[in-house]
Amino acid sequence: MSKEDPPRLALLDWIMPGMDGIEVCREVRRRKDHAYTYLILLSSRETKQDIVQGLESGADDYLTKPYDAEELKPDCAPGAHPGTGGSPGGARESMRFQATMTY
Numbered sequence: 001m002s003k004e005d006p007p008r009l010a011l012l013d014w015i016m017p018g019m020d021g022i023e024v025c026r027e028v029r030r031r032k033d034h035a036y037t038y039l040i041l042l043s044s045r046e047t048k049q050d051i052v053q054g055l056e057s058g059a060d061d062y063l064t065k066p067y068d069a070e071e072l073k074p075d076c077a078p079g080a081h082p083g084t085g086g087s088p089g090g091a092r093e094s095m096r097f098q099a100t101m102t103y
Helices: 021-030 048-056 090-100
Strands: 009-013 038-043 061-064
Touching: 009 021, 021 038, 021 048, 038 048, 048 061
Parallel strands: 009 038, 038 061
Antiparallel strands: none
């Protein structure tokens, strides 16, 4: 992710050796000198607070384990996020809103 030409899409697990997915999201978002990378955070953590924390760290999308591979298709489809990842932050804001709503 620190290369001159970083990936346009990254699927990160929350729990990884060394630097966890939350830290990676924050680090990627701190870097302003590269093209936008669409970040998907995958985790077994599923509380509203976890989802909000993941999205606030900079993830564009948040999937809980176990996940259905069909959930990834819209985000990973060619052209789903033209140029900068489509509408960076759009999915993140929608998910944050859903996670914080009380029904």
